[in-house]
Amino acid sequence: MKGFKYLRNVTTLKMDSGKCINCSKCIEVCPHHVFALNGDKVTIINLDSCMECGACAKNCPAAALHVDSGVGCAAGLITEWLRDHRLLAKVECC
Ligand code: SF4
Numbered sequence: 434m435k436g437f438k439y440l441r442n443v444t445t446l447k448m449d450s451g452k453c454i455n456c457s458k459c460i461e462v463c464p465h466h467v468f469a470l471n472g473d474k475v476t477i478i479n480l481d482s483c484m485e486c487g488a489c490a491k492n493c494p495a496a497a498l499h500v501d502s503g504v505g506c507a508a509g510l511i512t513e514w515l516r517d518h519r520l521l522a523k524v525e526c527c
């Protein structure tokens with residue numbers, strides 16, 4: 434999904450650079466290339482590409498990342514897809 438853009442300025446992703454130890458785990462696990470190494474510092478370079486999957490926050494050893502995973506666009510897209518494929522009622526009832 435390289436190049437995919439989420440709605441602008443709505444992601445809940447937040448990075449506390451004061452806590453970050455620049456381990457690059459978030460770069461490794463993020464499927465949307467949201468982070469990059471800038472010199473020896475990890476920074477957010479594509480905030481609007483974040484789909485709030487939560488992988489970065491779960492894998493951050495310094496608790497420097499926060500994201501409300503599963504409540505934003507990703508959940509909306511999945512719900513829309515399920516509705517389009519008439520699977521939503523099945524999912525909701527199980
Ligand atoms: S995983 Fe956490 S500590 Fe490591 S570079 Fe990313 S934000 Fe910083």
Ligand code: SF4
Pocket residue numbers: 446462463464465466467482483484485486487488489490500
């Ligand atoms: S929540 Fe997922 S998509 Fe967003 S920055 Fe973290 S790993 Fe990347």
